[in-house]
Amino acid sequence: MVTTYAALLRGINVGGGRKVPMAELRTLLEGLGHTAVRTYLQSGQAVFTAARGDEDSLAAELTEAVEEHFGFPVDIIVRDHAYLRSVVDACPFPAERLEGRQLHATYFSAPLDPERLAGLDAEAHRPEEFRLGDRVLYLYVPDGLGRSKLAEQLARPRVTRGVIATTRNWNTVVKLVELTRA
Structure with a gap:
């Protein structure tokens, strides 16, 4: 197959x-x-x-x-x-109402233990938000990734140690679903 x-x-x-x-x-x-x-x-x-x-x-x-x-x-x-389709389908944020630069997916090579995120003060970073999915982290950054303090915290070794992590903006996430459609 x-x-x-x-x-x-x-x-x-x-x-x-x-x-x-x-x-x-x-x-x-x-x-x-x-x-x-x-x-x-x-x-x-x-x-x-x-x-x-x-x-x-x-x-x-x-x-x-x-x-x-x-x-x-x-x-x-x-x-x-x-899998790529499931990432789009499971998005916890209103992707259709956001610009591609405001929503990102960080793909992980293996499942991420939620305990790695436990020490992160999510409230301190509002209105930025994140949600953990199946080998993916969804990141909402209204002012873009380059200015995000939350993204900086999520990229620290205590979160990513031992796994490969790579981030794509939502436009790319959606395009990959389209390109991999059989």
């Missing part, structure tokens, strides 16, 4: 470092035997189909191939269409 996936590469093509040209990434994925390969934006989203493997094995394979090809490690999360 062929499944459509999105690969989310963390921390590439920002600030002039860790360059991963999307054309090369597409070629790399095709070289691994994947089909229907496409990329979205320059910030590290690739969509592909695979007849073998699962999210974790595909992420491990791609992580190894990217490091070998580009010469530096890149954290990668792979998710299938059903």
Whole structure:
């Protein structure tokens, strides 16, 4: 059975470092035997189909191939269409009434223990809010991510230690659902 996936590469093509040209990434994925390969934006989203493997094995394979090809490690999360759709469907915020820059999803490589968030004073950051979902954290930041003190707190090692975490704005979250639709 062929499944459509999105690969989310963390921390590439920002600030002039860790360059991963999307054309090369597409070629790399095709070289691994994947089909229907496409990329979205320059910030590290690739969509592909695979007849073998699962999210974790595909992420491990791609992580190894990217490091070998580009010469530096890149954290990668792979998710299938059903999961990406479930993230949109489970959004606890009124996404349809918000701008894409106001709502974000931080994807995690594994479930996050809610205890990691217990010490965070959510009230101190209002009107910003977050909710934890299935391997995802929804983040509402009315003034955008760049000015968010809450996002800064959520990115600290006590929250993210031992897991890969990568954030996408809501426009990208929705676009990935569209691109992975079979």
